[in-house]
Amino acid sequence: MGGRPKAAARDSLQTQIALRGRKDSYMPRGQALMKRTVKVTDEMQPVFGPGKVIKVSDLNKKLWAYIKKHKLMTGEGPLMKRSIKVTEDMKPVFGSKATIKIGEMMKLLWVYIKKHKLF
Numbered sequence: 001m002g003g004r005p006k007a008a009a010r011d012s013l014q015t016q017i018a019l020r021g022r023k024d025s026y027m028p029r030g031q032a033l034m035k036r037t038v039k040v041t042d043e044m045q046p047v048f049g050p051g052k053v054i055k056v057s058d059l060n061k062k063l064w065a066y067i068k069k070h071k072l073m074t075g076e077g078p079l080m081k082r083s084i085k086v087t088e089d090m091k092p093v094f095g096s097k098a099t100i101k102i103g104e105m106m107k108l109l110w111v112y113i114k115k116h117k118l119f
Contacts, residue, residue: 003023039118046089074099 037053048054048062067073071079083099094108096101113119 011015016017038113038119041116041118047093063105063109 034057038058040054047066072085074083075081086094093112
Protein backbone atom coordinates (compact mmCIF):
# COMPACT_ATOMS: atom_id res chain seq x y z
CA MET A 1 0.00 0.00 0.00
CA GLY A 2 2.98 2.47 -0.13
CA GLY A 3 1.50 5.77 -1.25
CA ARG A 4 1.74 9.07 0.54
CA PRO A 5 2.11 9.38 4.32
CA LYS A 6 -0.89 10.56 6.28
CA ALA A 7 -1.33 14.34 6.76
CA ALA A 8 -0.22 14.42 10.43
CA ALA A 9 2.93 12.41 9.71
CA ARG A 10 3.68 14.52 6.64
CA ASP A 11 3.28 17.79 8.63
CA SER A 12 5.56 16.62 11.43
CA LEU A 13 8.14 15.49 8.87
CA GLN A 14 8.02 18.92 7.19
CA THR A 15 8.44 20.60 10.58
CA GLN A 16 11.46 18.41 11.38
CA ILE A 17 13.02 19.24 8.02
CA ALA A 18 12.38 22.97 8.51
CA LEU A 19 13.94 22.98 12.00
CA ARG A 20 16.89 20.71 11.16
CA GLY A 21 20.12 22.32 12.29
CA ARG A 22 18.32 25.37 13.72
CA LYS A 23 17.33 24.23 17.18
CA ASP A 24 19.20 26.98 19.05
CA SER A 25 18.98 29.64 16.37
CA TYR A 26 15.26 29.32 15.58
CA MET A 27 13.55 32.70 15.34
CA PRO A 28 9.85 33.35 15.06
CA ARG A 29 8.66 35.08 11.90
CA GLY A 30 5.95 37.59 11.01
CA GLN A 31 3.55 38.74 13.71
CA ALA A 32 5.07 36.39 16.29
CA LEU A 33 8.38 38.20 15.88
CA MET A 34 6.83 41.68 16.04
CA LYS A 35 5.28 40.95 19.46
CA ARG A 36 8.64 40.00 21.01
CA THR A 37 10.96 42.35 22.89
CA VAL A 38 14.71 42.87 22.72
CA LYS A 39 16.94 43.92 25.61
CA VAL A 40 18.69 47.26 25.05
CA THR A 41 22.38 47.29 25.98
CA ASP A 42 24.38 50.37 26.94
CA GLU A 43 25.96 50.30 23.47
CA MET A 44 22.52 50.49 21.83
CA GLN A 45 21.11 53.31 23.98
CA PRO A 46 22.54 56.29 22.01
CA VAL A 47 20.69 55.05 18.91
CA PHE A 48 17.55 53.44 20.37
CA GLY A 49 17.08 55.64 23.43
CA PRO A 50 17.01 54.85 27.13
CA GLY A 51 15.19 51.83 28.45
CA LYS A 52 15.75 48.19 29.24
CA VAL A 53 13.64 46.63 26.49
CA ILE A 54 12.23 47.64 23.12
CA LYS A 55 9.63 45.98 20.92
CA VAL A 56 10.95 44.43 17.73
CA SER A 57 8.43 46.49 15.77
CA ASP A 58 9.99 49.69 17.19
CA LEU A 59 13.61 48.76 16.36
CA ASN A 60 13.35 49.83 12.73
CA LYS A 61 11.32 52.95 13.55
CA LYS A 62 13.82 54.23 16.11
CA LEU A 63 16.80 53.41 13.92
CA TRP A 64 15.34 55.37 10.98
CA ALA A 65 14.41 58.27 13.27
CA TYR A 66 18.06 58.42 14.41
CA ILE A 67 19.33 58.28 10.81
CA LYS A 68 17.01 61.07 9.66
CA LYS A 69 17.65 63.26 12.72
CA HIS A 70 21.43 63.13 12.19
CA LYS A 71 21.19 63.26 8.34
CA LEU A 72 23.26 60.11 7.84
CA MET A 73 21.99 59.05 4.41
CA THR A 74 24.61 59.33 1.66
CA GLY A 75 25.11 58.25 -1.92
CA GLU A 76 25.86 59.53 -5.38
CA GLY A 77 24.59 58.89 -8.86
CA PRO A 78 21.31 57.30 -9.90
CA LEU A 79 21.06 55.26 -6.71
CA MET A 80 21.25 58.20 -4.35
CA LYS A 81 20.91 57.77 -0.63
CA ARG A 82 21.39 54.02 -0.57
CA SER A 83 24.14 54.20 2.06
CA ILE A 84 24.24 55.30 5.68
CA LYS A 85 27.19 56.87 7.45
CA VAL A 86 28.09 54.96 10.61
CA THR A 87 28.64 57.35 13.54
CA GLU A 88 30.72 56.58 16.62
CA ASP A 89 27.48 55.82 18.52
CA MET A 90 26.53 53.19 15.94
CA LYS A 91 29.92 51.45 15.60
CA PRO A 92 29.53 49.03 18.55
CA VAL A 93 26.36 47.67 16.94
CA PHE A 94 27.12 47.94 13.20
CA GLY A 95 30.88 47.38 13.15
CA SER A 96 33.79 49.53 12.07
CA LYS A 97 32.75 50.28 8.47
CA ALA A 98 32.47 53.97 7.56
CA THR A 99 29.24 53.38 5.61
CA ILE A 100 26.75 50.54 5.30
CA LYS A 101 24.09 49.85 2.71
CA ILE A 102 20.44 50.05 3.68
CA GLY A 103 20.01 46.31 3.01
CA GLU A 104 22.86 45.47 5.39
CA MET A 105 21.58 47.62 8.23
CA MET A 106 18.97 45.28 9.73
CA LYS A 107 21.10 42.19 9.01
CA LEU A 108 23.96 43.65 11.07
CA LEU A 109 21.56 44.66 13.84
CA TRP A 110 20.14 41.11 14.07
CA VAL A 111 23.67 39.66 14.07
CA TYR A 112 24.45 41.87 17.08
CA ILE A 113 21.21 40.92 18.85
CA LYS A 114 21.76 37.18 18.33
CA LYS A 115 25.45 37.36 19.26
CA HIS A 116 24.69 39.04 22.59
CA LYS A 117 21.57 36.91 23.19
CA LEU A 118 19.31 39.94 23.65
CA PHE A 119 16.25 38.24 22.20
